[in-house]
Amino acid sequence: MENLSLDLEWNKDWDYLTKVKRPSRYIGGEWGLLPPKDDEENIISLCLAYPDVYEVGMSYLGYQILYFLVKSLDFADVDRIYAPWPDMEEMLAKEGVPLRSLEMKKPLRNFDLLGFTLQYELNATNILTMLNLSSIPLRSADRGDEDPIVIAGGPGALAPMPYTPFIDVFCMGDCEELLVELLSILYEHRSFAREEKLKLLSKIDGCHVPLMAGRSGRVKRRIISLKEAYAPERFMVPSDKIVHDRASVEVFRGCTRGCRFCQAGMIYRPVRYRDPERVCELANKILSQSGYEELGLTSLSTCDYPWLEETMDRLGPLLFEYRAALSLPSLRMDPKAIDVALKLEEMKRRGLTFAPEAGSQRLRNVINKGVTEKDIENTLKAVFEAGWSKVKLYFMMGLPTETEKDLRGIVDIIGMARFLGRSYNKRTSVSASIAGFVPKAHTPFQWEAQNRMEELMDKGLWIKRQFRQKNVSVSFHEPAQSFIEAVIAKGDEKVADVIERAWKYGARFDGWGETFDLSFWLKAFDDCGVDPYHITARQIPYEERLPWDHVDVGVTKEFLWSEREKALKGEITGDCRWSGCNGCGLRDVCFSGDVRHES
Template sequence: MDNKINYILKKVKTPGQYINSEYNSETFSIYTKWNKQNVVKICLCFPDKYVIGMSNLGIEILYKLLNSHDDILCERIFVPEIDMEEELRKENIELFSLETKHKLKEFDIIGFSLQHELCYTNIFTVLSLANIPFRREQRKNLFPLIIAGGPCSCNPHVLEEYIDFFILGEAEESLIKVVKTIQEFKIKNITNKTTLFCELNKYNEVYLPGYSKKVYPAVVDIKKSFYPKNPTVPIIRTTHNRLNIEVTRGCAYKCNFCQSTFINRPLRFREKQQLFELIEEGLNNTGFEEIAFSGFCVTNYPYLTELIDFVHKRYDDKYVSISLPSLRIEDINEELLKGLSYPRKSTITLAPEAATERLRKVLNKEISNEEIFKKISLLYKFGFFKIKLYFMIGIPTETNEDIEQIPKLVKTLEKYFPKMSFNVSISVLVPKPHTPFQFCKMDSYENLNNKLLFLAKSLRKEFKIKSIKSKIYASFIEGLISRGDKYVGRLIESVWSAGGRFDNWSECFNVDLWIEKIVSEQIDLQKYIFTEYNDVEKFVWDDVQYSVSKEKLYQKYLSSINQIKSLEHSFVPTCEIIKDAHVSAKPKQDVAYSNICTIRLRFSKKGMLKYISHLDQIEIIKRALRMANLPLCFSQGFNPQIKMSFAPPTPVGYESNSEYVDVELFYPVDVKSVKEKIDKCLPYGFSLLAAKIFFAPLNKIPALNNVVNLAEYIIFCENEVNEDMLKNFFETKDIVIEKQKFGSSTITKVNLHEVVKNIELIDKKIVVLYLRMIPNKTLKPEFVVNKIFMLEEDNCYNIIRENLYIENSNGNILGLI
């Protein structure tokens, strides 16, 4: 199995997402529990790519929580990208877990986190690759149970033919309760599904297809709930590569379109002291350079500025920056912006949603245009010049005037704040279940098309859109799935069978395929998304009851659409506009240490870590240096970075004992203790081999990338090599080959004797090669070996870059440490 996996990883892009080896993962604990009796084995699946799923806080909390129990093990799986799916099918390899590479069929429970409707086709990819029947009635055995949760499960009926049961609401306590019940059945060797489901049906928050009852999603006390102090650190760069600290849960606002507002009530705060501890332990255990305070209502947290001050005071020398989710315009204030303005300024995201005050009242976002100008002026003052503005179209009662005011508002802001860069995002309103807008219909294709055409023309610089048709239909499909029943579930399966994958990614969304299948499956869009409903209409999701009743939601809907149209305020602001008075990032003075030095580090990467890229490797080393608490020097300016310089990178797929980096320090450190500290902070497969101090700043030492010009490789061949071929190489004066640079038509002639310093055989299957690095003439070692010994292309199955050297003009070789 491992050899097969290694084989296909060489053929796919971004192989690092399939290897595990993450720092702080639970792999060791999982291995120790795997063969223990009565341990419940769970595999959590995020139905999207690793780079998205590893940024999801819910998955991380459940992963750590489940593994904290001695009698439960939890692994993870993310959806393989299309190239990996093709390789798995071609090599007949069943889908495996991330940590131990066990087949998914070997688990007791496979749990899907339903975060977005356009990820639903990916569920079928996972089940298909795992060779697990789609329909629940086709799965005769008790295990594996296919379960689901997450925000989209607030309407479980669309997947009711495929999922055994759903856990609705916040799952920290509910999932443990359910798993313990399943464990009891496992211990007693009861394999009857009906008996188990009757037992699970007693839980208010569990929805079992075919069992009629009212479901009440779970709500937890976050002051007492589990939260990981040693978060798993992704092995490759992800969408949000930072420490995520949940400050609040729920939302105090009641935006009529926002499903999260209504299904995550009430608003709850974590204790201030608990957050101080989570921040400190989280940063110390991960080495992240950014911390995100998350929650729908972060700016409502009464101690937010204290949290920000705590980070700055405690981690001032490490330049830890702070980010917040989309800011409520009314919550922006000077104290908050002062805390966010250093050490790095990020793009500020604001969501006025509509450009007219009347339409914002329809959404229940009562912000005046005057307030928008006032707060953007404040952002300008503090030097936040990159602003992202979110608007929505297709809102009930929307008029052409409402649409026309969007570019007018943006252009006026640009006029008054010329140094600012405004990026505009336009989304289509999708009426979601359990919101006041569940009663309204979606806008027509014709109307939305005209609106987007107008906005794209009016905001050529600020608003970019590749395909208007795809954007509109992606919203229609999202609405269809969110409001769907079992027939829509069958539509999703049909789309998947015809090739639908990763519909949440614009480059993968196949609009024509969806249209074709909607027609062939006889799905009536008028019924699902183009009809306005009243409060007596029975929705398929009515058996799920959140804190706000259907009657109250309908009253809010009626109130919102009956807003009286009033004259808008002029776009000439009456508030004070601050010009050319922005506050710079907190100044960082150069410390006049006379003993600034540079430490040279030599790392090795072995095993599966050979599949990570050089950029991912840089992030691993940076985090390790931070966790090791070295006296690091940082660059100056608006984006301080660790002062470091790397040797030439190792290609993806090579193991290495020669990953060199120079790092500037404020003062010398003990080399032995540094090795011990850094080794503890590296993921499995990565280790520090040696270190050396140079008593000079980094800019006084020749950059490794400029002076290293010779690499030593050990190449393992599948078949024996012919020694006579090596003799022939040395006896032949000129062996000229043609090299074509990737993506270029330029051909360069290279003499192998010019680039090969030496080559020798350790035995008939192991070659040691000293290869020069010459600009425009550098060759891959496997290419050189195959050429000299006339081997097949895939014969070199493992390559180790053993060391790097400097070859001077006299041909002498100098080591780096």
């Protein structure tokens, strides 16, 4: 297998690696990399920039796809960079050393393009850190011909206004084809001035160039067939432990379960399946070239893959050959999921994860979860009876229409899980994680208010106080972080000023408890004259223009509002794969051959 050897001739500028935590985050040289291309002067260079630490960014399947996709092009090359931890940021600034890419050790400012993924709102300040350490002007309007073009994709690109001053080009939707078109145009016109390049890129379907279009231009999300989409046949293997340390194959994209709080379930529609033959082929090639001992079949709801059990049976001999285990993301609480889980002996050691989301049947109907009280009880009985001794449950608090009875229901489900588990095995452990509801763009709950921080804190502490047993662990997400997440998720262009001001005060890695500091943000709100509660804590009327209304994700605003109305009535909407078209707006692309519908 080809692999880059780690250059042991340390440049004096890199001596500081011995002075920071986890230097493995910054050295590169991972197994499975492809060498840089020789003709650097005549290709377009892209650096994929993930605005979080190495162990999070290396777990992101999207960068595995894009890295090998760009490497397959004869006119482009690619490298990677991840956000430096504050100790490394301080060291770089002190020594006057620019932020460099992992393999080429090339300053980010010397790339033609710098590509960020807007995966999580609380990574926003890290983007500014990475630009600043690279001597790239923070704002697009201040950049010149010598600066790279800064592009961004991911879910955050579909609600772009808080990022707009910092990003030159937003890539909206599926990027496998879009990125190739973008790179091709830049290659063909690499001698053009920056403004001319941006004009050309603004004409690509799915590209939004704020300096060219302003807010008035409506941009449509790119949607591709998964049968034709590029998929990597090899993987980069990390040089240190990462969050999800396994090989992964995407079995399908999109979800039509219709959970009303779920942004991914709306913005990744329609459902597009990958053929089981191709899934197994990819798994074979990746495992044979990476040495991974775990394979993940990924999607938003893998148990809904129509050929899942068939695929698992096909993978059996392959997994045995490579001594690899199969893993699935969190499971639905239904009989099919349990049948699947029973085949995964390796998961008995690690436990199973389920997401009831809400504590009462009434509230599960409001959010369209499609899970009944009986489903929950039967699932827990089945997994404990089958020998599992570890179960993790995910819930949300602060959901629209939530009452004290709904919160009591969370306590009751956790208590039921403990009781049922201990009836089979006294050493059974149950953990529950509770996140505060964050209203997101392009969902039926985009108009809803978020609970104030104090309310979420009171709810989380109350639930936690109900359990003192050693075999029950209850945690809840920091409400202040959920608050800032909602501000960025629903904010307009004024929030960009807040992000920059909070960053100047010292905001870094706001998604991490040990580095998050709310005071930086509160001072920034005051300085910028922005009332954050006007963004998060009020119900928005339908006729009010939303900051992301210029982005067409395919799912119509009328459908989202009708789903909100049904939520308030406690009405369920069925999955269109089995109950017929719900009129979300994507019918024309939904029946293109990738989707299997059953009546």
